[in-house]
Amino acid sequence: KNGTVDMSHGSGGRAMAQLIAEVFQKYLNNELLAQGNDQALFMPPAGRLVMSTDGHVISPLFFPGGDIGSLAVHGTVNDVAMAGARPLYLAAGFILEEGFPLCELVRIVESMAHAANAAGVPIVTGDTKVVERGKGDGVFITTTGIGVVPDGIAISGDRARPGDAILVSGSMGDHGVAILSKRENLSFGTEIQSDSAALHDLVAAMIDVAPEIRCLRDPTRGGLATTLNELAHQSGVGMQIREQAIPVRPEVAAACELLGLDPLYVANEGKLVAICPAERAEALLSSMRAHPKGTASAIIGEVVEDELHFVQMETGFGGSRIVDWLAGEQLPRIC
Amino acid sequence: KNGTVDMSHGSGGRAMAQLIAEVFQKYLNNELLAQGNDQALFMPPAGRLVMSTDGHVISPLFFPGGDIGSLAVHGTVNDVAMAGARPLYLAAGFILEEGFPLCELVRIVESMAHAANAAGVPIVTGDTKVVERGKGDGVFITTTGIGVVPDGIAISGDRARPGDAILVSGSMGDHGVAILSKRENLSFGTEIQSDSAALHDLVAAMIDVAPEIRCLRDPTRGGLATTLNELAHQSGVGMQIREQAIPVRPEVAAACELLGLDPLYVANEGKLVAICPAERAEALLSSMRAHPKGTASAIIGEVVEDELHFVQMETGFGGSRIVDWLAGEQLPRIC
Numbered sequence: 020k021n022g023t024v025d026m027s028h029g030s031g032g033r034a035m036a037q038l039i040a041e042v043f044q045k046y047l048n049n050e051l052l053a054q055g056n057d058q059a060l061f062m063p064p065a066g067r068l069v070m071s072t073d074g075h076v077i078s079p080l081f082f083p084g085g086d087i088g089s090l091a092v093h094g095t096v097n098d099v100a101m102a103g104a105r106p107l108y109l110a111a112g113f114i115l116e117e118g119f120p121l122c123e124l125v126r127i128v129e130s131m132a133h134a135a136n137a138a139g140v141p142i143v144t145g146d147t148k149v150v151e152r153g154k155g156d157g158v159f160i161t162t163t164g165i166g167v168v169p170d171g172i173a174i175s176g177d178r179a180r181p182g183d184a185i186l187v188s189g190s191m192g193d194h195g196v197a198i199l200s201k202r203e204n205l206s207f208g209t210e211i212q213s214d215s216a217a218l219h220d221l222v223a224a225m226i227d228v229a230p231e232i233r234c235l236r237d238p239t240r241g242g243l244a245t246t247l248n249e250l251a252h253q254s255g256v257g258m259q260i261r262e263q264a265i266p267v268r269p270e271v272a273a274a275c276e277l278l279g280l281d282p283l284y285v286a287n288e289g290k291l292v293a294i295c296p297a298e299r300a301e302a303l304l305s306s307m308r309a310h311p312k313g314t315a316s317a318i319i320g321e322v323v324e325d326e327l328h329f330v331q332m333e334t335g336f337g338g339s340r341i342v343d344w345l346a347g348e349q350l351p352r353i354c
Numbered sequence: 355k356n357g358t359v360d361m362s363h364g365s366g367g368r369a370m371a372q373l374i375a376e377v378f379q380k381y382l383n384n385e386l387l388a389q390g391n392d393q394a395l396f397m398p399p400a401g402r403l404v405m406s407t408d409g410h411v412i413s414p415l416f417f418p419g420g421d422i423g424s425l426a427v428h429g430t431v432n433d434v435a436m437a438g439a440r441p442l443y444l445a446a447g448f449i450l451e452e453g454f455p456l457c458e459l460v461r462i463v464e465s466m467a468h469a470a471n472a473a474g475v476p477i478v479t480g481d482t483k484v485v486e487r488g489k490g491d492g493v494f495i496t497t498t499g500i501g502v503v504p505d506g507i508a509i510s511g512d513r514a515r516p517g518d519a520i521l522v523s524g525s526m527g528d529h530g531v532a533i534l535s536k537r538e539n540l541s542f543g544t545e546i547q548s549d550s551a552a553l554h555d556l557v558a559a560m561i562d563v564a565p566e567i568r569c570l571r572d573p574t575r576g577g578l579a580t581t582l583n584e585l586a587h588q589s590g591v592g593m594q595i596r597e598q599a600i601p602v603r604p605e606v607a608a609a610c611e612l613l614g615l616d617p618l619y620v621a622n623e624g625k626l627v628a629i630c631p632a633e634r635a636e637a638l639l640s641s642m643r644a645h646p647k648g649t650a651s652a653i654i655g656e657v658v659e660d661e662l663h664f665v666q667m668e669t670g671f672g673g674s675r676i677v678d679w680l681a682g683e684q685l686p687r688i689c
């Protein structure tokens with residue numbers, strides 16, 4: 020073992036078996052992974068299942084508040100949780116670049132293991148491929164998750180109805196600004212941390228109080244603005260939000276000003292948008308604020324009738340503007 | 355749309371939504387994918403489930419007998435099937451390189467859709483990331499599958515017992531030799547085709563006749579030799595195989611000779627190894643030969659007691675040699 024990934028680590032032979040045993044199985048360590056077959060076998064709980072997948076190609080690999088390993092766990096746990104589901108298991112496929120330092124790989128896998136343990140969602144099967152130098156970028160991780168949806172829960176992007184309340188679980192833009200600051204070596208006095216976090220426990224607390232939740236979505240690439248447009252489009256409704264109600268940390272707002280970014284379009288990795296019947300909004304908000312991952316939750320607006328499915332925002336000055344989908348590329352390789 | 359992938363196709367915004375709608379959803383088209391949420395929701399059949407994932411980084415992307423799209427479907431369908439399971443659903447995560455021609459992407463997605471339809475295993479959820487030119491290699495596809503294991507079936511790599519028969523479902527080495535020939539622009543008179551194929555229907559026919567099958571594994575990276583060593587190690591047994599019983603096409607044998615390869619170490623993508631109690635071997639063999647994907651099936655040896663877990667082979671000349679795990683890297687980027 021000479022300290023870096025080489026092509027033999029993807030050969031299917033002895034070197035790969037050793038890497039899997041000494042790095043992946045060692046840290047990700049769990050009974051299902053230890054079965055050592057071409058697949059993990061388990062008995063799922065009764066009920067509807069969901070499945071979701073996300074590739075992770077973030078650059079840099081390590082950033083304030085996380086790394087590609089923890090992000091790859093949180094990202095997929097969250098997409099599973101956005102159905103109101105309890106995440107059960109993860110699969111992880113690694114694409115390594117020849118020459119990648121093994122010590123960095125170990126750091127990433129340890130961090131993944133830590134995030135998976137903390138979330139209670141084991142990584143039960145995996146895959147390891149190696150590409151030549153210059154044909155990848157260190158490491159890419161694709162995670163796939165499955166989860167079980169509690170009976171009586173029907174959460175989907177097409178269920179928003181005029182009159183419903185729109186909530187967010189905290190401040191917008193932290194993840195993207197943290198990555199960009201790290202990438203560009205910017206410093207804004209206090210270091211801005213990614214909000215990367217697993218939200219399934221917050222979701223469980225929310226559906227406990229408000230099983231009538233209609234939509235849940237994590238505003239990742241494209242940010243809050245794009246997520247609201249997606250939901251408006253999918254449900255065939257409009258939305259009316261209030262700029263002043265949207266939580267944005269002052270340091271994130273300042274960084275965005277400087278970088279020419281709009282925090283509403285910046286990716287988040289530990290926040291969610293919820294839409295629920297108006298009469299349940301206050302109860303839902305309280306349950307969110309009572310949860311450590313939702314302390315800065317807010318009601319930011321309501322669903323309205325609109326044939327054009329516009330998202331409109333009342334600005335700080337009492338005016339109103341249309342908040343469109345993200346156009347072009349704002350922040351590449353953010354997740 | 356200017357004909358190639360650009361960074362905005364990974365932005366999370368409008369360009370990505372358009373790519374997903376006009377390429378991925380258009381060709382992969384199915385009800386679950388059309389839900390359009392962050393996850394696919396379905397009611398699984400009762401029973402034990404399996405989950406498996408594989409990244410695909412094959413180079414070249416198009417080869418005789420398939421392409422990265424069909425391979426990404428077959429590869430994961432097969433790993434699910436190697437538990438005796440009926441594959442249910444696939445997830446697919448794409449990592450695209452900036453500048454990749456959209457027309458090639460469409461060809462690949464069409465081929466994936468075709469393979470998924472032919473296998474009856476829809477791609478129900480996906481993800482699309484884009485990396486800068488020189489940080490990827492055209493396209494990488496990670497597929498994850500889930501499947502359901504019929505009651506009464508217990509297939510696992512640790513179940514081989516001394517006396518059991520070892521079978522293969524056809525000729526060894528076709529896939530790897532096809533890729534290498536294409537890569538090196540070699541021609542051997544007749545074009546050698548990859549054996550890339552979905553084996554779940556063959557497996558279903560096999561467990562119908564021989565539900566007592568102990569182990570199933572697809573000899574992909576590392577080839578037959580490595581797969582047998584894995585199974586011997588996992589079950590704590592030795593194996594005795596007969597070289598002359600192992601099917602190898604004459605053109606593959608000739609190409610291997612020329613390329614300095616051993617067909618026992620070359621990857622297959624449409625073959626399986628099966629281990630079953632000796633008394634069921636003939637019946638199992640007949641069922642395999644009766645299936646279009648198993649016409650060249652053969653009994654190649656038996657499981658023996660061996661504390662050292664060696665795989666030994668009786669050679670053509672009546673001698674015997676140890677068949678070790680693949681060491682080093684034989685054929686990079688083969689799948």
Ligand SMILES: Nc1ncnc2c1ncn2[C@@H]1O[C@H](COP(=O)(O)OP(=O)(O)OP(=O)(O)O)[C@@H](O)[C@H]1O
Binds near residue numbers: 047056111575
């Ligand atoms: N990065 C990883 N993390 C955790 N487990 C892994 C990882 N890579 C491989 N494994 C596990 O190691 C075992 C062997 O994986 P491998 O990819 O060789 O099997 P395969 O998919 O059948 O072969 P191939 O990828 O050549 O088709 C499996 O049990 C798999 O879950």
Ligand SMILES: Nc1ncnc2c1ncn2[C@@H]1O[C@H](COP(=O)(O)OP(=O)(O)OP(=O)(O)O)[C@@H](O)[C@H]1O
Binds near residue numbers: 239374392
């Ligand atoms: N390559 C693809 N093939 C099929 N469906 C896809 C593909 N890429 C995305 N999708 C589908 O498009 C929708 C949006 O995917 P997207 O990746 O934007 O969601 P997300 O995972 O919630 O966001 P992010 O990836 O930013 O975390 C999902 O329904 C997803 O299944």
Ligand SMILES: [Mg+2]
Binds near residue numbers: 073095239
């Ligand atoms: Mg996601």
Ligand SMILES: [Mg+2]
Binds near residue numbers: 098101239392
């Ligand atoms: Mg999401």
Ligand SMILES: [Mg+2]
Binds near residue numbers: 145
């Ligand atoms: Mg694999």
Ligand SMILES: [Mg+2]
Binds near residue numbers: 408429430433574
């Ligand atoms: Mg495989």
Ligand SMILES: [Mg+2]
Binds near residue numbers: 057432433574
């Ligand atoms: Mg396999």
Ligand SMILES: [Mg+2]
Binds near residue numbers: 072073
């Ligand atoms: Mg995604």
